[in-house]
Structures are given as structure tokens and as C-alpha cells.
Amino acid sequence: MHLLLADDDQTLCELLTEFLQLEGFEVTVVHDGNSALHHINDTSANWDAIILDVMMPGMNGFDILKAINPNQPAPILMLTARGEDTDTVLGLELGADEYVSKPVSPRVLVARLRALIRRGSNDKEQTELNVGDLSLNEASRVVQIAGQTIDLTGAEFNLLAQLVQRAGLIVSREHLALNGLGRALSAYDRRIETHMAQIRRKIGQHADGSARIKTVRGQGYQYIVNS
Numbered sequence: 001m002h003l004l005l006a007d008d009d010q011t012l013c014e015l016l017t018e019f020l021q022l023e024g025f026e027v028t029v030v031h032d033g034n035s036a037l038h039h040i041n042d043t044s045a046n047w048d049a050i051i052l053d054v055m056m057p058g059m060n061g062f063d064i065l066k067a068i069n070p071n072q073p074a075p076i077l078m079l080t081a082r083g084e085d086t087d088t089v090l091g092l093e094l095g096a097d098e099y100v101s102k103p104v105s106p107r108v109l110v111a112r113l114r115a116l117i118r119r120g121s122n123d124k125e126q127t128e129l130n131v132g133d134l135s136l137n138e139a140s141r142v143v144q145i146a147g148q149t150i151d152l153t154g155a156e157f158n159l160l161a162q163l164v165q166r167a168g169l170i171v172s173r174e175h176l177a178l179n180g181l182g183r184a185l186s187a188y189d190r191r192i193e194t195h196m197a198q199i200r201r202k203i204g205q206h207a208d209g210s211a212r213i214k215t216v217r218g219q220g221y222q223y224i225v226n227s
Contacts, residue, residue: 001117002046004025006064007079012102015224016051019106025113033059037097040068048117051109052085052096054080054162060181065093065094065117073141075116075154079104092194097155099182116154129168132226133207136160145203156199157183159192163213196221 003020007013007030010138017027022196028045030036034055040050054061068076075097080087088099127138133146141157143150154158159180163171173192176186185192200213206226214222 001048002028003113004039004045004050004053005029005045006031006033006039006056008032008056009053013199015095016106016109020110023110027043027196033058033061033064037064037067037095040064040072043069049072049113050076051079052076054078054091054213062090062094065091065096066067068095070151073154077116078111079109089190089194092155092191095153095196097153107201111181117184123162126129129161129164131164131223134164134203134212138166143203150202152202156202158194159195160199160203160223167223168225170219170222176221192221 001026003025004018005013005016005027007016007028012029013031017029020027023187028039030039035058036052036056036058040047052061058186059067061155065076076095077098077100078091078096079100079102081102091099095118098116102111116158125127129136131140135142137142137143138161141154143152143157143160159176162176174185176192177183177189181191181195196213196215200211203212205210206224208226210224210226212224213225213227216222
């Protein structure tokens with residue numbers, strides 16, 4: 001598995017690289033934002049995951065997220081010393097799939113990486129779900145509405161897939177977190193709400209103007225089947 005590690009803390013990069021290599025990862029390291037963006041958008045690189053620091057010279061992590069090729073398929077884990085909720089929400093809204101604050105245990109980081117890679121894997125059997133004008137292919141990880149491809153992050157795709165698989169049924173926040181994001185919710189955790197807001201913005205409404213995703217207060221979310 002090939003990782004891109006972008007962080008300007010060279011000592012931390014050396015420690016993480018040594019640990020990740022012992023865990024079977026191949027690691028490419030860069031220390032500035034411009035180099036990170038170049039490597040991320042390199043279509044020949046075939047990254048399995050990207051670890052991206054927020055504060056780097058040249059371009060910060062948020063600017064990199066804005067400039068990334070939307071067809072870049074690798075999941076992105078933000079690794080930063082800034083742990084404020086506003087930074088977390090902004091990172092997720094801009095396309096990050098996971099957000100980890102420093103200091104972090106290397107073992108925890110590896111577990112998060114493996115979960116991201118496992119959820120983003122394309123080696124599963126070809127499965128296509130069709131609900132009305134929405135088509136969701138779990139193997140190619142492509143979502144189309146009325147034939148138009150919708151650009152989703154890895155986490156957004158996983159959450160939408162959970163809803164579409166159970167179209168018409170209410171899916172709890174806890175189920176979405178465990179099966180869509182790979183870990184349980186914590187106290188005051190707003191990741192599900194943040195991702196759902198982005199999914200709704202991207203997929204829009206049904207042709208008649210009705211909502212595709214309904215919030216059921218105190219229970220969860222429901223993908224509405226439009227008759």
C-alpha cells in the first residue's frame with residue numbers, strides 16, 4: 001500500500017515513516033504544500049491514502065483540498081495540531097475523509113488508515129444500486145443522477161451508499177458512523193451532520209423539488225423513494 005505523507009515536521013515524518021514501513025506501507029514524504037499538491041494530482045502515482053497536514057509552507061492543507069483534482073480517488077486523512085471543531089468541519093466540507101489531531105499514537109493512525117483504505121477499496125464484486133434516477137455503483141464508486149456523475153468524497157460516498165442500500169428506511173446516526181465512517185460516534189460528534197449537508201448540496205432534490213434525504217429527528221436519516 002502506497003501512502004503520501006505531507007507534513008513539514010521532518011522529525012515526525014521520520015518517526016511515522018519508520019512505523020508505517022514496519023506495518024507494510026510504502027511511504028513517500030513531502031514537506032511543503034506545493035509538492036504535496038503535485039504528488040496528489042499525479043495520476044500515475046496510484047495512492048492508497050494521503051496523510052495531509054494543515055499548516056505547511058507554500059500552501060496550507062485547506063488550499064490543497066480546494067485544488068485537488070476531483071477525480072483523485074485516494075482517501076485523505078488530515079493530520080494536524082489544530083484540533084478546533086471549526087477546522088474539522090472545514091476540512092470535511094472541503095473533501096477530507098478523516099481528521100486526526102496531533103499528537104496521535106502511530107498505532108491509532110495505522111488503524112484509521114487501514115479503515116479508510118478498506119472502505120475505499122474497489123476490489124469488491126460489481127454491485128449497482130438504482131433508486132429512481134440515482135445510480136450508485138459500489139465497485140467503481142460512481143454515483144450518477146439522471147446520467148450525470150456526482151463528485152463525492154470517499155466518506156460521502158460511503159454514507160450515501162448506506163442510505164441508498166436501505167432506501168425508504170430510516171438509518172440511525174450510529175449505524176451510519178460505524179458502517180460509513182468506520183468508527184462509533186463520540187460525544188458532540190457532528191461528522192454525520194457535516195457530511196450529510198455536503199451530500200444534500202451535491203445530489204440536490206428530486207425532479208419535483210422534494211428532498212432526497214430526510215432527517216428524522218432523534219432517529220437518523222432516510223433516502224426518500226420518489227414514486
